[in-house]
Amino acid sequence: MPDAVSILASPEQMAAIKFDAAGLVPVIAQDVHTRSVLMMAWMNAATLAATLAEGRMVYWSRSRQEVWRKGDTSGDRQFVRAGYYDCDGDTLLFLVEQEGRGACHTGEYTCFYRAFGEQP
Amino acid sequence: MPDAVSILASPEQMAAIKFDAAGLVPVIAQDVHTRSVLMMAWMNAATLAATLAEGRMVYWSRSRQEVWRKGDTSGDRQFVRAGYYDCDGDTLLFLVEQEGRGACHTGEYTCFYRAFGEQP
Numbered sequence: 001m002p003d004a005v006s007i008l009a010s011p012e013q014m015a016a017i018k019f020d021a022a023g024l025v026p027v028i029a030q031d032v033h034t035r036s037v038l039m040m041a042w043m044n045a046a047t048l049a050a051t052l053a054e055g056r057m058v059y060w061s062r063s064r065q066e067v068w069r070k071g072d073t074s075g076d077r078q079f080v081r082a083g084y085y086d087c088d089g090d091t092l093l094f095l096v097e098q099e100g101r102g103a104c105h106t107g108e109y110t111c112f113y114r115a116f117g118e119q120p
Numbered sequence: 121m122p123d124a125v126s127i128l129a130s131p132e133q134m135a136a137i138k139f140d141a142a143g144l145v146p147v148i149a150q151d152v153h154t155r156s157v158l159m160m161a162w163m164n165a166a167t168l169a170a171t172l173a174e175g176r177m178v179y180w181s182r183s184r185q186e187v188w189r190k191g192d193t194s195g196d197r198q199f200v201r202a203g204y205y206d207c208d209g210d211t212l213l214f215l216v217e218q219e220g221r222g223a224c225h226t227g228e229y230t231c232f233y234r235a236f237g238e239q240p
Contacts, residue, residue, distance in 0.1 A: 007236050007237040008237055008238070009236040009237060013234070013236050013237075026146055026160060028148055028157055028160065030157055035155035035156075036155075037148055037150055037157065037213050040146060040148065040160075040206065040211040052236060082235060082236075083235065083236040083237070084233070084234060084235050084236070085232070085234055085236070086159065086160065086231040086232050086234075087224050087225065087226050087228070087233070088231075091159075091160040091231075091232075093157050093232040104207050105207065106207050108207070111206040111208075111211075112204035112205070112206050112211075112213040113204070114133070114136075114204060114205055114206075115202060115203065115204050116127050116129040116133050116172060116202075116204070116205070117127040117129055117133075118128070
């Protein structure tokens, strides 16, 4: 099992994050090894704090309206290796160590497994 | 100047994209060479169609409420090399050839230039 390492964000860093009207911020998860973009999901202030503290990706499920501790059901957890916020403070990017078969509930490694245009 | 190559998406592919209540879908731009995540912005159906047809990233600016043909002002255009939609059809990922100094209006190469935690 990969190590879970917490990140201690400064008050200034946390204050820079802008949540939308629903209290959410979009979060991109990128595989730290392959550099593939795995998925995009959402966090609220509480699950962002949990992600940083636990060193594991903890999202907010908009469809289920509940905390989504990624991998608790599937076993395919995501361990945080670095976290970034963008110039506007309204999007986050995490580099993660992806456990198990991948990030997508379909069984695919990345959620972005379908391309526009003719398939090769 | 990099080549602009259009992508001919099928009707089935276009129908799979789900726009939100505001008619928008979040779009991740990733550098096809460095694999760095450059930015996240939004497209509506018209600017997605323009992006695929022109082979250049054309966003919808939520703050200005207008078409944002990335790089027309800054010169830092993004040329499309591949486009993907995710398992839910509600997020897009484009691999782009980034022109000029980078993607961010601050002058940084990527919008995600600030990390949580202590800086190395």
